[in-house]
Amino acid sequence: MTQTPAQPVPAGLFEQAHDLDDAALVAALGWPVPLPCVPGVASNLRLLADHIAIMRGARR
């Protein structure tokens, strides 16, 4: 079973990563991520979003 996305990765996905639930966030990737991976992938997308913000000058 997979979490099948309906659309390609939208611009600004990482900026919205903390506003979407796991399923919506992973669905936005644009490819069928296996369901067992969804929580882990979502968590890592949010972690990357945090690092992108720090890279851009936000303080931890």
Place this chain on the structure above:
Amino acid sequence: MTATGLDALAIAAAVRAGRLKAVDVARQAIGRIDAAGDLLAITQRLDDRALAEARRVDALVAQGRDPGPLAGVPYAVKDLFDVAGLPTTAGSASREHADVAPGDAGAIVRLQQAGAVLVGTCNMDEFAYGFVTDNARWGITRNPHDHARFAGGSSGGSAAAVAAGLVSFALGSDTNGSIRIPASFCGVYGIKPTHGSLPMEGVYPFAHTLDDIGVFARSAGDLALVDAVLRGSSQAAGAPHPALLGGWFARNLTPAMQLALDDFSAAIGPLPIVELAEVERARSAAFVITACEGGRLHAAALRQVAMAYDPATRDRLIAGGALPDAIYAEARALRAVFIERARALFDRHRVLIAPVTMGPAPLIADPTVLIDGTAKPARANLGLFTQPISYLGVPVVAVPLAVPGLPLGLQLIGAWGDDAAVIAFAADLERRGLIGARLLA
């Protein structure tokens, strides 16, 4: 005569002089691997190959020919180096049935030409994406000094093999700290050289703009010798003019690391404390670049066989593969700014000193580190002090502090191309008794 307890320099000298047979040295290494119990440093034994290589060395000695500066010295390599006749798994079950490597990696070729004897391959985090060496296929490499703790990663098997005395030296790879962190946790020396300065042919990549191979060794002298063989030349070293990195590198230290750093600073004499600007941004940019390059490398395979990947690696790679070009470009662009600021520091100080990690190896039962008072996963966060240095691409030697208790390490960081200066500084600190490997045999 036994080779156990000797460093590479001493073994090679004894083999070249005919006082030791390379075959006996290889058999002793094989025996130590047999007796290593649940350490799980070595994943694939190469006994037949090792004995054949050793016999060739002994034959050269018998003919009065020079077998090379590493004659008969047993070593092992991280599971991502091509070894002729084996699939290069990079620690992944997903590659166990990959085509076998047609030849050895470039680094192994150079070591073989120098007379070294390859005895096995070493455990690692899958695809080098982690700092703990917790591998879904092989298991967890234990810290030789406390089996309840991690050896560090991703080259943890290589570090543990040297610290436990199974081999005289080992090869690993370091993208964000994967040599320096396990070297520090296991109490041995490890080097990430100037980016791109050692042969990468036949090495399974992770994040190509940050990846380097390097050496784990039991002494600064061994480190210099093996590094020179890999490099194909020796370099001249000058005065270090060291300084201690403060700011980012002085935060989040455990009491044990703080005490060790204070004692080191007191013993070496007054050191200027300097700051590297924009470290936190640099660390995050390195994190983003790694995720993006690693994710893109595996994107096609993940769409086919995601469930064959280690779960801890798979989810990180899938997320990284989603990073768009524009964010990757941002992360790359920041590098030039960071390098310019670091260059100003290296104009005044040839070696910068910083801790490798915040403290000693975490417990396997509690795989976390404290960052700003919050427990974070060790697998992704042990590189707090190593990732920004990787981003610079400069040479770094991780050296084991001469402290009681669990091993702790320092980074000796040089300017681009100045690898010899940091190795020479490590040798000087070793002579003064401020650093020294912690070895079981």
